[in-house]
Amino acid sequence: MAPIKLITVNTAPERAKRLIARVVDDMKEKYEIEHVANIERVEDVKETVERERPDVLFTASMWTPEQAQEIVAIAKETCPNVKTLSLPYGLQVEKGPDAVVEYIKEKFPSVLGQ
Numbered sequence: 675m676a677p678i679k680l681i682t683v684n685t686a687p688e689r690a691k692r693l694i695a696r697v698v699d700d701m702k703e704k705y706e707i708e709h710v711a712n713i714e715r716v717e718d719v720k721e722t723v724e725r726e727r728p729d730v731l732f733t734a735s736m737w738t739p740e741q742a743q744e745i746v747a748i749a750k751e752t753c754p755n756v757k758t759l760s761l762p763y764g765l766q767v768e769k770g771p772d773a774v775v776e777y778i779k780e781k782f783p784s785v786l787g788q
Contacts, residue, residue: 677708678786681726683745684746685735687712689771692734696775701739701782723752730757730785735765735774759785 686691694709701707710726713719723731731749733748741759749756759781765775 677706678730679710679726681706681711681713681722681728681731681749682709682734683713683716683731683737685736686734687714687715688765690734693771693774693778696771697778697782700759700775700779705782705786716741716745716748720752721753723749723756726755728756730759732778733758733760735761735767738763748766757785757787 680693680694684689690712690762694707710728711722713722719742728749731746733745737745737760739760742763745756746758746760746766749758759778761774761777
């Protein structure tokens with residue numbers, strides 16, 4: 675089975691890399707996830723999605739619901755089959771990185787339609 679190509683949209687790329695590394699490690703028995711890129715600006719979503727053709731795109735919790743919707747719309751317009759997960763606004767700030775990792779692990783199967 676080919677790895678699942680993941681792009682994150684996060685203004686803190688190092689934090690995104692660390693959190694996704696934890697998710698990848700925790701879920702490696704069930705999924706092979708490859709974090710292919712992080713996008714820091716909404717303006718770069720279209721170009722990066724075109725280049726990487728991800729299977730999944732996550733928007734981080736620093737984006738408001740409106741911003742997350744815009745990012746998802748751009749991604750789906752560019753790559754209609756991309757699956758998306760938008761973390762609830764403020765999750766990282768309010769509950770910390772462990773809550774982010776748990777949220778992703780809980781939602782990931784349904785994002786993939788499993």
